[in-house]
C-alpha cells in the first residue's frame with residue numbers, strides 16, 4: 001500500500017501544527033530562511049491585523065492570510081491564517097505569507113537600513129509589491145501542487161487557462177495580471193517553452209505580447225532567490241502596459 005502523504009493526513013485531521021511544520025520544511029528546501037515569525041490561526045484576519053498594526057487602513061474583505069509587521073514594533077513578525085480555510089489552501093497560504101515576510105525583510109535590509117516600516121514610502125515599493133506577489137503566489141502554488149494531486153497540469157490547461165483568459169478580458173487590475181503570470185510560472189517546469197508561450201498567447205490575446213512576455217521574463221529571471229535588481233525594469237514595463 002502506498003504510504004500516505006503526511007500533509008494529506010494532517011489536512012484530514014486538521015492538525016494545524018503539522019501543516020505549519022511541513023510548510024516550513026518546504027520553505028527550507030527552497031532556501032527561504034524562517035525569520036522567526038509567529039503563526040496564528042485566527043477567525044478574523046483583518047481584526048487581528050488591526051490590533052497588531054492599528055495605523056493600517058484595512059478592507060473588510062475576508063482574507064485567507066496576511067503577513068503583519070507590527071507597528072509600533074514588538075520585535076515579532078506575524079503570519080495570520082484564517083482558521084476557517086481548510087485543505088491545501090492552508091499550506092499555500094502559509095508559504096505565500098512567509099515569502100512576503102522574507103521579501104519585505106530583504107527589501108528593508110537593502111534599501112531602508114532594515115526599517116520595515118518605511119518600505120511603503122520607497123520609490124521602488126510599487127514594483128517590489130508586484131515582484132513579491134509574483135514570488136509568493138508561485139511558491140505557494142508549487143508547495144501546494146507537491147501534495148494536491150487534483151491540481152495537475154491537465155486541470156490547469158482545461159479549466160484554469162479559460163478561467164484566466166476570461167479574467168484578463170474583464171478589466172483586470174495590475175495585481176490580478178501579476179498573479180496570473182505567477183499561475184503560469186508555477187507550472188512552468190511541467191511545460192515546454194512552446195507550451196508556455198502558447199498559453200501566454202491564449203490568456204493574453206489582444207494584449208501587447210511583447211510587454212507581457214517581457215514582464216514574464218523579468219519576473220521569472222529574478223525568481224529563484226530574492227533578487228531585486230530588475231525592479232526598475234519591472235516598473236517601467238508595467239507602466240508601458
Ligand SMILES: [Zn+2]
Pocket residue numbers: 096100133136137
Ligand atoms: Zn500576497
